[in-house]
Amino acid sequence: MSKAKKTLKQGAWIQLILVIVIIVFVNIIVSFISYRVDFTEDKIYSVSDDTRRMLNELDDIVYFQIYLDGNLPPDYRQLKIATREMLDEFHVISDKVQYEFINPSHSEDPKERYTIHKNLEERGLVADQYREDNEEGVKFARIFPGAIVTYRAKEVPVQFLQPERFPIPLEKRIDRAINDIEFNLSYAISLLTNEEKPPIAFIEGHGELGPRETADIMRALQDSYTVERVRLNEEVNSLTERLADDSGDYVINNKYESIIIAGPDSAFSEKDKFIIDQYIMYGGKVLWLIDPVFASMDSLSYSGATMGITNNIFLDDMLFNYGVRLNTDLIMDLIALPIPMVAGSTAGQPDIEFFPWYFFPLVASDTNHPVVNNIGAVKTEFVSSLDTIMIPGIKKTFLMSTSPYSRRLNAPVYINLNILDEEPDEKQFNENYIPVAVLLEGSFKSLYRNRMPRALAGSKEIAFKEYSKPTSMIVIADGDVIRNQFHYSQGYP
Structure with missing residues (x-):
């Protein structure tokens, strides 16, 4: 079977990715900010000037609940570390930024885990279906690579990993998510704190x-x-x-x-x-x-x-x-x-x-x-x-x-x-x-x-x-x- 046909057969799930992405285009057109995330040789983040200005203007607590905790596979642990480092940088600039990491699968009760996962999905997060092959057989896990951000009475979901058009290794998806950390976290703050609607x-x-x-x-x-x-x-x-x-x-x-x-x-x-x-x-x-x-x-x-x-x-x-x-x-x-x-x-x-x-x-x-x-x-x-x-x-x-x-x-x-x-x-x-x-x-x-x-x-x-x-x-x-x-x-x- 050709590569094109194989990709075609795997493409049915992509139909779920519909017109909502065009919102990103409109947001960028209206207020384009060039977010840059840089790593030094020691892997320390530098926060852009635009993000610093926004953080310094915060007048109330912005609270991040990141659902990347527990016994995570190595790639997801890298994403967790990168997210924590960026939020630490945010907190140094403004102590109004606070956060916690949560394991959404901590409960041993399947019904309770299902209720927690369903609640996260209803609030806008999408789970990754992770497959692990080991000597004991095949093990599947649901991982929520995202966060719920609250400010006063408002909240928005932040999805770190996005669906891809072609099947690509998880490592590459994680690398892209790490590069987008500042943009995703800053954009969530912007959505929550922007009082005036252009x-x-x-x-x-x-x-x-x-x-x-x-x-x-x-x-x-x-x-x-x-x-x-x-x-x-x-x-x-x-x-x-x-x-x-x-x-x-x-x-x-x-x-x-x-x-x-x-x-x-x-x-x-x-x-x-x-x-x-x-x-x-x-x-x-x-x-x-x-x-x-x-x-x-x-x-x-x-x-x-x-x-x-x-x-x-x-x-x-x-x-x-x-x-x-x-x-x-x-x-x-x-x-x-x-x-x-x-x-x-x-x-x-x-x-x-x-x-x-x-x-x-x-x-x-x-x-x-x-x-x-x-x-x-x-x-x-x-x-x-x-x-x-x-x-x-x-x-x-x-x-x-x-x-x-x-x-x-x-x-x-x-x-x-x-x-x-x-x-x-x-x-x-x-x-x-x-x-x-x-x-x-x-x-x-x-x-x-x-x-x-x-x-x-x-x-x-x-x-x-x-x-x-x-x-x-x-x-x-x-x-x-x-x-x-x-x-x-x-x-x-």
């Missing part, structure tokens, strides 16, 4: 994903942000506010720290593009979730076949100007999300089996950039590829890519469920790590530089800017990556 907005009016389709992510984001939905309607003040000073000049401020443009299917007018462009010029951050090719599972469910066609929403020139080109293709990948299909019947009841749907690639990161350093596999739906353009002063970082077993089909693409009945020709899946998401950082040039009428360009009220303040944006070639399913008959996502 405003962010979902853009509407161009066929974007609606409130029902984004209910899950909006609910999650509301823990940290004030989330609004905004229609531009070609109104220049929809994303910014203009205040005239005593001299008649205007002070322009953005209303939102970040905007999210998720899955539009209708054209953007030049006025709406101008509003977004100037929002960026004044330092606004954008999460672009764009489908270069439109394809729908709804059509497949009715007829078994559909076409993937170009989704012309007139944003190509805008994104190209900022440094990225979305390609009008669809990616197929052998490492893909399984979908349910009827494979027969038993006693009049349908037999449901799961088959990998190659148009739903599971993508992941091959970089150590802080944005994606702690993210496992991410589900996509009819995702496309993207390329970057050389723009002076703009830094590009590919964030997510496909597996080594991928291929691209140029639009229009004929899509048929019958491909599930056939063994894939692995020779056709010969493209490696096709990029699907990119981070752009720097000072961007306005799309409308040298295109504005002189009267408008010189208008004090418009206050046109040709170059942006330093800012950032993330572009993902999939408009459905944050979409949740919705039970229309039941009325809930």
Whole structure:
């Protein structure tokens, strides 16, 4: 059996890793802090300046309960030591940081252990299933490599080990977790102590994903942000506010720290593009979730076949100007999300089996950039590829890519469920790590530089800017990556 097929068979569990990871993207866009964890030769941590400032501002106890205690395997003991060292460093900076290590499996009563484990899972921690082979046979243990952090009446879970797209040795997973210790612990403190919620907005009016389709992510984001939905309607003040000073000049401020443009299917007018462009010029951050090719599972469910066609929403020139080109293709990948299909019947009841749907690639990161350093596999739906353009002063970082077993089909693409009945020709899946998401950082040039009428360009009220303040944006070639399913008959996502 080929390596691709083996990985494919092991991939069913990855379907649990769904859209929630996109929250990390939004958090980073809104308030990007570069966390660095360094080791000296003596393995002593140095805490970043940003973390030190946050710890020095603590006004109450932050309490960590770390569930890494007891008779742990060696790799997990290393993670425990690293966590304790980092928390000791935190405590030296601020005695408001306190902690304890707990063995969640200390009880000899199986019912009590089950109750404790279930409580931890309900509070957000995920257990590792550890297998140990010895002379006495095979022994299994449930280990909770994480913590519950409390501040006043609030708590958040911290998961040290994240699921991986491909099976990798535990040692490597532990190494990654140790490198992420400062980020994970500091981010938990930030979530708990941040009193002000920065405003962010979902853009509407161009066929974007609606409130029902984004209910899950909006609910999650509301823990940290004030989330609004905004229609531009070609109104220049929809994303910014203009205040005239005593001299008649205007002070322009953005209303939102970040905007999210998720899955539009209708054209953007030049006025709406101008509003977004100037929002960026004044330092606004954008999460672009764009489908270069439109394809729908709804059509497949009715007829078994559909076409993937170009989704012309007139944003190509805008994104190209900022440094990225979305390609009008669809990616197929052998490492893909399984979908349910009827494979027969038993006693009049349908037999449901799961088959990998190659148009739903599971993508992941091959970089150590802080944005994606702690993210496992991410589900996509009819995702496309993207390329970057050389723009002076703009830094590009590919964030997510496909597996080594991928291929691209140029639009229009004929899509048929019958491909599930056939063994894939692995020779056709010969493209490696096709990029699907990119981070752009720097000072961007306005799309409308040298295109504005002189009267408008010189208008004090418009206050046109040709170059942006330093800012950032993330572009993902999939408009459905944050979409949740919705039970229309039941009325809930």
